[in-house]
């Protein structure tokens with residue numbers, strides 16, 4: 521496909537077939553470029569727990585023409601309840617379904633990450649070359665090209681390499697100054713997995729607070745499965761490195777930290793042992809002053825992970841891919857301009873969504889003592905009784921992401 525600018529189509533390598541990598545391939549192929557996506561996982565990595573789309577992320581999906589596909593897979597979550605050790609709801613914040621104002625803790629667009637990955641794949645696979653079970657291990661670049669070296673021993677030349685390789689990006693490490701630490705830590709860790717659903721698991725998300733800065737969440741996304749989340753405040757070295765240990769070690773770690781927590785903890789830990797899915801991560805943001813070097817550029821979490829607490833992790837990846845593709849499609853013969861504009865257009869949005877995360881507030885929501893938990897629950901119950909969360913959501917002007925507007929469509933008119 522011609523790109524309409526007269527410049528030759530680019531050969532682009534995208535390392536990482538997650539949310540941002542696939543969204544980028546969708547838009548770049550519509551701009552007439554040849555895109556190869558390498559994913560180190562042996563198949564489409566359509567796993568993960570429940571994620572939400574908000575603000576500009578919803579609009580980005582709409583501009584891809586995929587909003588109906590997303591609507592067809594939405595998870596029905598009515599709201600969030602704060603429960604006590606007997607499972608009694610002490611306070612419940614319902615989703616804002618008024619169509620006005622801001623989303624509450626539950627978004628109108630809750631979807632399983634795997635479903636979103638599959639939707640993006642179906643929409644991009646016909647025009648993109650996907651290689652699974654291949655990781656991009658190393659590269660070198662000069663003014664004319666990037667040479668990428670793959671885990672299967674092969675190498676190939678491209679005009680542009682895109683690091684869509686997630687929070688722990690190795691490509692980011694290779695383009696930033698040696699020793700630079702891009703992680704902004706909030707001192708919180710999280711693990712999540714699936715267990716069989718039982719009759720008392722409703723479509724309201726339960727949140728149970730445990731002394732010691734711990735929290736357990738339960739939410740159910742289909743008739744047979746329930747998601748369990750363990751979250752805790754901890755700043756030890758052990759907690760920071762556990763996420764890179766073998767899964768067995770991670771499971772032991774999380775079980776040991778929560779065994780005494782009460783409520784349904786025994787059921788959740790039992791289910792962890794046989795869960796088909798288990799994911800453990802430190803809550804971090806990725807903050808760097810630069811997202812590109814020469815012919816290498818970062819997108820999604822690799823560039824600007826905002827963390828799940830921003831509520832904009834997925835939306836940020838979709839919006840970042842949209843902006844990057846737009847600038848490349850508009851300036852295919854001038855990559856330095858395209859990459860500089862990508863940075864200047866997107867950065868205010870990234871600053872906005874990263875700024876939504878306030879570690880002090882997060883810690884306040886994860887108290888250390890039972891007395892502080894009781895006070896938190898009493899205050900939340902009173903606020904809910906007075907409809908404060910509901911009114912605050914309806915009458916606030918903007919959703920997360922602020923007033924920043926998506927730029928014009930990334931695909932040339934003739935291609936959409």
Ligand SMILES: Cc1cc2nc3c(=O)[nH]c(=O)nc-3n(C[C@H](O)[C@H](O)[C@H](O)COP(=O)(O)OP(=O)(O)OC[C@H]3O[C@@H](n4cnc5c(N)ncnc54)[C@H](O)[C@@H]3O)c2cc1C
Nearest residue numbers: 536538539540559560568569655656685686820821833837
């Ligand atoms: C398995 C998984 C489960 C997740 N579950 C959740 C969740 O439940 N809730 C949530 O909020 N967020 C989750 N996330 C993170 C979420 O997807 C991102 O925050 C967001 O969507 C931005 O997406 P991304 O494409 O930038 O990164 P990611 O979605 O993390 O995708 C990065 C991809 O790059 C691949 N990759 C890494 N290195 C290489 C390499 N060298 N060569 C080739 N491929 C490589 C990885 O296998 C991965 O598929 C999950 C991520 C993954 C990978």
